[in-house]
Amino acid sequence: MSAGSVAALSQRFGPRYRWYLLLSLMVGTMASVMSSTIVNVAIPDMSRHFVLGQERAQWVSSGFMVAMTVSMLTTPWLLGRYGYRRTYVGTMLLLLGGGMAGGLAGNYPLVLAARVAEGLAAGVVQPIPAIVMIRAFEPHEQGRASGLFGMGVVLAPALGPSIGGVLVDLFGWRSIFFMVVPFCMVSIALAYRFVPDTGPGGATAQRSATGLDWRGLLLATTGTLALLNGLVELRGRSHAAAGLLLATAAAAVVAFIAWQRRAARTGREPLMNLALFGYRIYAMGSIVAFIYGTALFGSTYLLPVYMQLCLKLPAAQVGTILLPAGLVLAVTIGGVGRLTHRLPTSVLVSTGLALLALSFALMPTVGLAGPLWLLVGWAILGRIGLGFILPSLNLGSMRPLTRELIPHGASAINFLRMLGGATGVSLCAIVLEWRIAAHGDSLANPQTSPARLAAFNEAFFLLAALCALAIVAAWQLRGAPRRATAGE
Template sequence: MTASPLPSLSQRYGERYRWLLLLSVMVGTMASIMSSTIVNVAIPGMSHYFALGQERAQWVSSGFMVAMTVSMLTTPWLLGRYGYRRTYVGTMVLLLAGGIAGGLANDFSLVLIARVAEGLAAGVVQPIPAIIILRAFEPHEQGRASGIFGMGVVLAPAIGPSIGGVLVDLFGWRSIFFMVVPFCLASIWLAYKFVPTTAPGGASAQRTSGLDWRGLLIGTVGTLCLLNGLVTLRGDAPLEAAALLAGAAASLVLFIWWQRRLMAAEGAPLMNMALFGYRQFSMGTVVAFIYGAALFGSTYLLPVYMQVALHLSASHVGTIMLPAGIVLAFTIAGVGRLADRQPTWLLVSIGLALLAVSFTLMLALSLGSALWLLVVFAVIGRIGLGFILPSLNLGSMRPLAKPLIPQGASTISFLRMLGGAAGVSLCAIALEWRLAAHGDSLANPLSSPARLAAFNEVFLMLAALCALAICAAWQLRVRAPFPPKTTSEET
């Protein structure tokens, strides 16, 4: 297949090209998001198969999150060095290999390696759609494009857990790894057809600049120290936990210092500190971090709650979450149009409030509650997500200068996922702590009101995080002018 530069693709497909390009990256993003969420319904089965404790089983999710979080910082460099197509196809091949290897693995260490490979691929691909939307679409179309993209992306994980739950019940936990295979194959085909070979801005990919390996190493060490420190907090080693968390704080200070020094030397930093000179972007990253902790923490907690506290099967879990996922998809499509006209702070605040309400309502459930209540509460939370997803990135990055857009997309995605990785660990720690406080543990096969009380307290913690994020969202009230008019040929 011959390489097709952007101008020839635009001339060949005309006005519809930018939508075909969006569709192409949508399929790959669907695969990456599915790989991050669908494994949760298989954690109990995987834990039983490998005889894992809660701490090791949790790394199936958090190991993926660490890899995805750190690799997001490399997206601008990869796009600049290799261009859109090579970067995108490379991530899809890695995601495909991870899915196949994870499904065939007979050792838990191999499963973790496969999950890390999937996480690396998912992290690189996540910021690409936001870069394309802000560069290929007119300002008045960006909300609509973001809404349509978001609708397509969330449909896959909405349907995925339902199908995955059935597959786990019928064929075991291995089957969920293979679900990404058809999406990866389709995305590779679409990439060769519609994704340009150019770097952001329509320029040719340059092979001269080097990756900021020191910054990447510092970021990786800091992320691992943070997550391991949170995990160690649940044990009997407070000094070790304190040392790890201190290492995370020191890594943050060192990372900022190194990025500033690299900028002063006119180098290519992993994270351009000039981004934080834009107030809307700075506040958006705060919201993204807290929101990520609540979102991914709940994504981990809900399937465990339904299977361990309510004793529902994996297929039941997927079926319960299906209506919520479908509602989320249509909410995103509608809110995407509002994002072109309504202020970001209002849409994000509404979404966070609904998400907090959904967590709080979980306290009304008991062992004898009707399942439709759980469906309704999940729907309320997903409507909240529908208000946040298409609004936050656009509102935070619209004020940025065009050369900073790739770095902005990478940075805000990184901080959201860093919050998410911390949120998964935080929920696991809080759950184990509250179970012990109520005289229970997940090793006990029987549920009880005390177990539900422990879960309820963790849901309240997530609601409090959402309330905290609302305070930051209100700081987004200063509206900046839209960026200058762009065309698809600047992608």
């Protein structure tokens, strides 16, 4: 029995070991989540520093999301080949290096490269906790584990914008990149103590495992980049280029599916196991994940920009306004996590989507002269809704899966959620610029106006409509799936 195996560590630390393991993964996931959201409060300051237009500045967020989205598909292969510990520590080192490089960068291309590196690391690490929760915890404990894990993870984006806003005002945008450094260092130390060096099934990682599906990865990357660049081109006047890029994205999707089917038939390990979507509940959960990812990540881009460019609030105040919503989200996740084995997934997720849609629909009531407590209230309402979705969607969707499909299931559903997120950021930017121009205003105008406010309101209505659409798929999650046990 290897000293770094699950059995050896369980024997050493006793029944509490699985909670120590979850804590170790939580710290690293906090770092990855913080890196994905906190940079939004620094975009206006960074844009001024590098003299960037809205289109180029938006790639600071979109570039991260593209890298994170695609790298999620590599998690099952990396775990099988290198094991949990090497994979996890490697991602933390890459995230640490990206944060340092971004903070010290002297030009925009280096900043963008650092964000891509951070995105690659964040994408690999984020499916891992879901795999651990399904395999290490009994069904009646999974909700509690998901709730506690979610409480910790959401504190990062809850506290991050508040601290980040103050740092931007005091020290500039560079300070944002350095915030992940202490989290990465702590997570690496915890990993060497609690994270096993074995693969997902508890067996020794196999260096001779099937090679990574590079062709599938290339097709997925091509499709994602073509989709997002096509959406960006829609904002300009080059509709022919947009059509070509979107057609390329569609062709890449078709080619990716065909290649994955061929890989499965010929005995190779596909990048995405399409057998997952033979499970109706998992397939519906994936649709929900994509749509709600579009709305959620679109809003994380839209809200800070709305408060700074429309309401003319300083970056520090933006973080303060979002802080209560983040704290309420943490508490909600902890409470809802205990309900995941008592109430149907369809009820929890549909309730959350309805509250999220309502919060977006009510944003126009704030107005240029409206009280800020309204904005705080609607943000809290939306985060309560998110608290119903986060601990229940992944667990509920993955419970019907067989043991060998769990790593692939965690990877694929996170990939689709982030693909929706990357699309949502571009979609919000497209709709925002389109509607601002339609109302006769421009973001280059330093003064806000009712026309600009109307454009932002229309973007919020779009997000509300997306959440309402996701409810249709969420209601299909009802059923009594087979519950995998920790010993399977």
